[in-house]
Amino acid sequence: MYMYLPIALTSANYLVVVGLGLLVGLLSGLFGVGGGFLMTPLLMMIGIPPTIAAATDANQIVAASASGTYAHWRLGNVDYKMGIYLLIGGFVGGAFGVQIIKALRATGGADFLIKITYVVMLGAVGAFMFFESLNAMRKSKNKPVAETGEVAQVEKRTGFFASLPMQTYFEKSGVTHSALVPVALGVFVGVLAAIMGVGGGFLMVPVMIYMLRMPMHVVVGTSLFQIMFTCIEVTFLQSYSNHTVDFLLAILLLVGSVFGAQIGTIIGKKLHGDQLKILLAIIVLGVTVKIVLELVMEPSILLAMKGGH
Amino acid sequence: MRNKNTARLTAILLLLCLSLTASPAISAITCQVSPKQIDINLTYHGATLTVTGESAPGDDLVIRIGNKAAPAHYKYIGKAGGIFWMKKGNITFKNVPGVYILASSGKLESILDPEAMKANLLGYAAIKATAEIEEGNPGLSKNEARWKNEFIRFKEKQNLYTIHPGTVTIQPGQTNTYRVEVPWPFQAPPGTYSIEAMAIRNGKVAERARTDFTVARTGMVAKLTDLAFNKPALYGIMAVVIAIIAGFAVGMIFKKGGGAH
Numbered sequence: 188m189y190m191y192l193p194i195a196l197t198s199a200n201y202l203v204v205v206g207l208g209l210l211v212g213l214l215s216g217l218f219g220v221g222g223g224f225l226m227t228p229l230l231m232m233i234g235i236p237p238t239i240a241a242a243t244d245a246n247q248i249v250a251a252s253a254s255g256t257y258a259h260w261r262l263g264n265v266d267y268k269m270g271i272y273l274l275i276g277g278f279v280g281g282a283f284g285v286q287i288i289k290a291l292r293a294t295g296g297a298d299f300l301i302k303i304t305y306v307v308m309l310g311a312v313g314a315f316m317f318f319e320s321l322n323a324m325r326k327s328k329n330k331p332v333a334e335t336g337e338v339a340q341v342e343k344r345t346g347f348f349a350s351l352p353m354q355t356y357f358e359k360s361g362v363t364h365s366a367l368v369p370v371a372l373g374v375f376v377g378v379l380a381a382i383m384g385v386g387g388g389f390l391m392v393p394v395m396i397y398m399l400r401m402p403m404h405v406v407v408g409t410s411l412f413q414i415m416f417t418c419i420e421v422t423f424l425q426s427y428s429n430h431t432v433d434f435l436l437a438i439l440l441l442v443g444s445v446f447g448a449q450i451g452t453i454i455g456k457k458l459h460g461d462q463l464k465i466l467l468a469i470i471v472l473g474v475t476v477k478i479v480l481e482l483v484m485e486p487s488i489l490l491a492m493k494g495g496h
Numbered sequence: 497m498r499n500k501n502t503a504r505l506t507a508i509l510l511l512l513c514l515s516l517t518a519s520p521a522i523s524a525i526t527c528q529v530s531p532k533q534i535d536i537n538l539t540y541h542g543a544t545l546t547v548t549g550e551s552a553p554g555d556d557l558v559i560r561i562g563n564k565a566a567p568a569h570y571k572y573i574g575k576a577g578g579i580f581w582m583k584k585g586n587i588t589f590k591n592v593p594g595v596y597i598l599a600s601s602g603k604l605e606s607i608l609d610p611e612a613m614k615a616n617l618l619g620y621a622a623i624k625a626t627a628e629i630e631e632g633n634p635g636l637s638k639n640e641a642r643w644k645n646e647f648i649r650f651k652e653k654q655n656l657y658t659i660h661p662g663t664v665t666i667q668p669g670q671t672n673t674y675r676v677e678v679p680w681p682f683q684a685p686p687g688t689y690s691i692e693a694m695a696i697r698n699g700k701v702a703e704r705a706r707t708d709f710t711v712a713r714t715g716m717v718a719k720l721t722d723l724a725f726n727k728p729a730l731y732g733i734m735a736v737v738i739a740i741i742a743g744f745a746v747g748m749i750f751k752k753g754g755g756a757h
Contacts, residue, residue, distance in 0.1 A: 191536055193724070247739065250740070251743065258747055258750065426724070426729075445742055448746075488650050489574070490650045
């Protein structure tokens with residue numbers, strides 16, 4: 188029942204680890220998020236050191252997002268053009284965010300900023316999605332014919348975004364934007380993701396829904412496509428520079444997560460876009476509450492291993 | 497006549513010397529451990545160490561298992577901004593063993609004098625007495641006792657510090673034989689560890705015997721560790737490629753089954 192994890196230097200029940208992979212993979216397939224914001228704390232709860240948990244999580248997200256991207260690609264749900272623009276921005280923002288963290292670590296203010304960013308971003312995104320989806324669900328009850336997820340596509344494009352140069356049509360999403368918009372949003376998410384030490388799926392998904400006005404089913408596939416590349420980069424760099432990827436742990440997690448991602452995709456097809464959004468909002472808010480409680484309640488032991496957030 | 501007396505005296509002195517060297521106080525205690533090597537393989541989840549040996553009749557026994565004292569580096573958690581609990585800085589404990597396991601034939605406080613406990617690093621109070629908090633952080637050294645307590649609690653939580661009083665069983669005889677089975681935690685890192693058997697007489701450590709054992713990675717665990725630390729680029733590429741293949745392969749399996757349609 189137990190497997191020794193050579194880099195984490197610990198032994199874990201492999202059924203528990205596969206189960207965690209299945210759970211987070213399910214979320215990945217359902218919502219198009221990598222699940223890093225959930226998996227890292229879960230791994231720490233079963234005794235995996237924080238740095239190993241975060242890096243290994245990126246490795247398993249490669250498998251889960253590859254599985255999810257494949258499933259969504261077959262369903263025609265991946266906007267590659269948009270994905271690549273976001274990816275370019277994400278890489279630039281990620282590199283910039285890492286430099287910010289380095290500078291802050293030198294001054295000693297990094298941990299505080301990381302925690303606060305986590306709480307504010309998760310809380311804001313979760314609350315916004317929750318109330319927005321709730322409103323949309325109420326409206327769709329009154330007008331059952333309206334496709335609330337697609338309304339954005341026919342909205343009149345006015346204002347700042349429409350005045351930007353390099354306007355381009357994203358066929359798969361059915362939206363027109365300046366190429367600068369997804370790149371800039373990619374940079375923004377990349378900076379925050381690097382500061383928070385996560386892949387950024389839970390930030391990228393709302394950005395695509397509410398700012399890029401992409402339909403929900405394309406958002407999930409495109410987000411998974413973008414996350415796969417981000418996590419490939421993170422896995423390689425963490426293995427190469429910090430030796431913090433536990434390959435055996437990643438294998439156990441990905442056994443669960445690749446199946447979870449497929450099951451999530453199937454369930455996702457049966458749920459309405461707003462139902463998906465409200466479920467994700469509840470999970471994000473739940474994680475926010477957990478982090479706030481950890482911050483304000485005195486821990487049982489006032490020492491921690493070096494490394495990690 | 498004088499020669500006879502001298503010979504008798506020499507014989508008596510020789511016998512006296514022999515009886516002294518043969519006395520239990522010098523050579524009675526022995527110590528063996530099984531296994532001599534603990535293999536960390538894929539299914540490793542800790543082990544059981546069996547320590548056996550002989551000791552003089554009437555002696556109590558303490559078995560100490562561990563490694564050499566070395567500095568231990570941690571982050572300490574404190575309140576920031578008066579509201580949030582978070583990691584605030586570094587703290588280093590010096591002169592502390594990484595692993596510390598004690599087993600004894602009775603309660604430590606009832607078989608040992610306080611001075612003997614402290615002098616032989618027996619019990620948590622002795623560890624706290626010899627441990628030092630690295631200088632350079634006046635806020636921490638003001639509250640030394642509290643941080644040393646936290647250190648012991650942290651090690652106990654990791655299963656790296658454990659005390660098992662009354663677990664050493666003694667079989668009486670002309671020379672006593674003893675035996676104890678000690679759980680070895682999987683959290684302990686690979687390395688060489690020492691076992692010290694101490695015979696306790698009148699509250700003091702009267703005799704000692706030592707042996708070593710090793711904890712080593714073997715098979716796939718050893719190969720993966722070697723790859724991760726000595727060929728990290730290859731390890732990283734392997735981790736990424738296998739993850740992508742696994743992801744796409746499962747995607748295809750689901751496609752064949754028609755699950756996603």
